Amino acid sequence: MRIPEEVILDIKYKNPIEDVISPYVALKRSGSKNLKGLCPFHSERTPSFTVYPESNSYYCFGCGAGGDAVTFIKNIENLDYIEALKFLANRAGVTIPENRYDDSIIKLKQRLYEVNKETAKFYYENLFKPSGKWVLDYFKSRGLKTETITHFGLGAALGEWDSLIKHLKSLGFKIDEMLQAGVIAKSSKGTYYDRFRNRSMFPIMDLQKHVIGFSGRCKPGEEKNGGKYVNTNDTLIYKKSHNLFGMNFAKGNCKDGIVLVEGNMDVISLHQAGITNAVAALGTSFTEEQARLIARYTDLITLVMDSDEAGIKATNRAIGILSALGIKTKVVNVPSGKDPDEFIKLNGGDAFKKLIENASGDTDYMLFKLSKDYNLEIAAEKISFLNKAAEYLSGLNDSLAIDYYAGMLSDKYGIQKSTLLLKINEYKGKNKNKAKKEAIRNIINPKINRAYVNPYKNRNNRICNSEELILNILMKHPEVIDYNGLDENVFISEIAKRIYLSIKKLYSKNTMFDIALIESEYTNEEIGYITGIFVNNSNNVQNFKELIKDAVDALKEESLNLNDKDINNMDNSDWERYMQNIIDKKVNKDG
Ligand SMILES: [Zn+2]
Incomplete structure (x- = not known):
């Protein structure tokens, strides 16, 4: 049993995409129609997560995540399809008729x-x-x-x-x-x-x-x-890695950020002392999912970790994960290596609140930890340390902070501030090149990449572009479904074939294409791929019939290439494509 399509669409359109997403992602206008924010599904510093109010969808150009309000709630709240629909129905006050779906x-x-x-x-x-x-x-x-x-x-x-x-x-x-x-x-x-x-x-x-x-x-x-x-x-x-002890209480008390401690007992005694924004990881090292959970409520975390070696490692790890999500971190070193719990018992909650207020930023902490690796009495080691420090500071995004720390190091270690700044800029140049290369690599091979959903994407871009173009036009122009010569056999990749058949099925029922109506038949990654095709702006083109003709011809030509070429005469790239075709067919048949 399933939820009737008209109910699905009713739920979807009573939940405008920007309203659904904005509690989770800070969205800013981008151009006249769309909104942008930092993707909640992968780590990034510049927004590539785009929300399209017009088509009620979202798509991340960084990681390929995409879909509609249902997909978003499914992923961010960790729900299945029916639960996500219920969640949204509830949000918009829509009643789902009972007993029409499998709710086991x-x-x-x-x-x-x-x-x-x-x-x-x-x-x-x-x-x-x-x-x-x-x-x-x-x-x-x-x-x-x-x-x-x-x-x-x-x-x-x-x-x-x-x-x-x-x-x-x-x-x-x-x-x-x-x-x-x-x-x-x-x-x-x-x-x-x-x-x-x-x-x-x-x-x-x-x-x-x-x-x-x-x-x-x-x-x-x-x-x-x-x-x-x-x-x-x-x-x-x-799921251990998705939850934090105390988060159910802390989420309503985190206007001053979240305090991350190591143990459950620390959380409880901090709450008892009036520090009601404390949480702990649940017997795991801090995970990216936990960081995302926190990022939904605040962008400031104070880390209170043990000062033993394991604690320092854990702190460094957490800072890395958090800063990648754009969360600011501060670090508290509890004096004389005590647990927060012990410290509060001895000195009271107010003393602990002071520690939090006076916590150093992660830069102080990182420079301090870095300095511990060197014997600063020896000139050569001091130079190595300052080099490392310059490299670290070059990664900061805040020029004021860079200037401040360069000044501090210059005072402390008797070196010209301008020399240090020169060194930092040198590293900055290197970083930029690295970032550029990384960006290019991400475009060619995004993390949840299109190639993963469609193995052809890397092998034969021409095939995929043609397929995606046809599907894009089909999603927006139902009349194209009757185009002479267009059927599922035109499509070479298995996923394109499936999408074509889904669209065809909708049109045969006189229903417009809508991601919500095919959502349950595809994985999250596949829905991302489909949305990527859907939000592409080629719907502005006037001569789409001509485009379809070209694309269909191109695909037919390619498929001849794939089938009939004499294997002995294949060059390497043809051979690879041919083998991949066989592998894909086999994988799709088997799995
Ligand atoms: Zn993303």
């Missing part, structure tokens, strides 16, 4: 949320049982107030192997649902057991405040048996 996945997700919610409740209630008292005592010993424990929904997993299973069974949940939620596990003998035992429990919530997973800390003193922390593995509703 949505129902399963709903059940998994329920399992997690009831599990969290169960753990919480355990705190007040005699066998769970040690956990409550532990939380109190860490300085947590009762209201903090309730606010975060903390709890206790007891020692038995099946207390949670029994409890959830009594509430009517099936073993399979518990397994899929990740709260129980299956032994090699085929029996089931509670995944978390003898642990203090921290529920993980998504932005809508559903409990989606757990992080369990072992009893103090038992760190060696079975790991200090056990976390829920990825499930249908939980």
Whole structure:
């Protein structure tokens, strides 16, 4: 069963593309019709993410992501097609007729949320049982107030192997649902057991405040048996690398940015001390997805990391990821190498707020870290350091900042500021060449490239250009579908053939072409490819019938080339194309 087309279109047109996208991407006018912003799907500094209000679509010239409001919500909210439609329907107040579509996945997700919610409740209630008292005592010993424990929904997993299973069974949940939620596990003998035992429990919530997973800390003193922390593995509703502990609370309190700390316990004690914009990565190193999640709410992050070697590495990594997304970073070094949690206990929350206010920018931090690699007493090493520093500063986009730091280094290390600036400019020139080369490479071979969706793109651009031109005209001029000599056999690449057939099917029902109507038949990358063709502006051309004729002729000629050329007489590029054709056909048939 599926949602009727008129409902899909109704949902789509009650959700203007710019309104849907603007909460996630800062959009600026570009020309008279379109809008531009930094792509939320790949890292970039200059906007190539374009929104087309006229055709209700978007396309990124950097990475090839594209589609309509449904595609966008699917990707940015991590939803499937039906969920994205529901999300948009809800946003615009459209009612989707019930029971017309397959919603088994949505129902399963709903059940998994329920399992997690009831599990969290169960753990919480355990705190007040005699066998769970040690956990409550532990939380109190860490300085947590009762209201903090309730606010975060903390709890206790007891020692038995099946207390949670029994409890959830009594509430009517099936073993399979518990397994899929990740709260129980299956032994090699085929029996089931509670995944978390003898642990203090921290529920993980998504932005809508559903409990989606757990992080369990072992009893103090038992760190060696079975790991200090056990976390829920990825499930249908939980992806470790896409979530941040505390983000559900922090997202509403981040007008001064987000504070990133290492552990769940740090997050909780910071919140208790009034620093309610603190979050932590969930037992993983900081990921690009997590950075994107933060970038939706703020462009400033304060990193509070341990000052051991692992912490420094993690900090450098995070700065790299964040600055690539255009997020400003500051770094806090907690004095005398303490955890934020310990520091607050000793000095109070206000002292920690001061640390955040006075945090140095990432440039100070990077220069400081860089200086640690050299023995600055030795002239040769000092020169190497200043060279490295100049190279680093040449990458900054802010000329005022460059001037400031050149001055600072000149004062500190007794070198002429002008000499340093000269060196920085030298590096800047090199960077520019590098950036140019990179840009060219990206055009030839974009990251989620067209070649990936259409393997012909790199092999034979002539074929692809002709195909794309025909499809573009077809999308906008339904009458062309009846053009004599145009059928699916004209198309050489498999994806073009599929798109042609989709368009033909729509027209046979007297429906106009609309990405929303074919959305569910293609992958996200393919929808990006289709949108790239769709937003191309050749619809202004008057003589499109002639263009179609040329393109169809070109394709027919190419396809003769591919089939009939004597293999012995092929040159290398023909041979490659011929082989690729065979491979493509095989791949498309097999997969
Ligand atoms: Zn992009």
